[in-house]
Amino acid sequence: MIFHVSIEADDPRHIAQVIAELWGGIATPFPPVIEGSWVALAGDTRNSLIEVYPRGTELVEAEGDADSYGVHGSESRRSATHIAIASSLSQEEVLAIAQREGWPAKYRKRGGAFGVIELWIEGSQMIEVLTPPMQKEYRETLTIKGWTDYLASVGVMPEAATA
Known part of the structure; x- marks a missing residue:
């Protein structure tokens, strides 16, 4: 289960507000890590949230008994990091x-x-972004059995599959 994820953006406040709009939740400042961070809270039963840091923020380990914190790093605008979120909005509304x-x-x-x-x-x-019909498809197909069946159908066998 994923409770939260973090992403980076040029305008963390605006991005958190749009994500909160997609969820029907709220966006607030998120000061614990680095100034300028915002968070979108879904208000769902899992307390899902997305932390949005200023672009270039890097999380680093703190010395001793302290929380990790953010620093500014590279100027890259692309990342492999992505998330899939549920929305109660229709496809047309999201678009x-x-x-x-x-x-x-x-x-x-x-x-x-x-x-x-x-x-x-x-x-x-x-x-x-997954609308309600897309969420149903996802839950029905992306099971362990569904995934391993898909891998087998394309000729890929997981080396260390565990149940």
């Missing part, structure tokens, strides 16, 4: 938000199994 923000977005069917909307926040970081 309208993307259009309003000027962000690339499109519907994609992953492996022929479940749909997502690729939403590229600030044009550089992907969030996969």
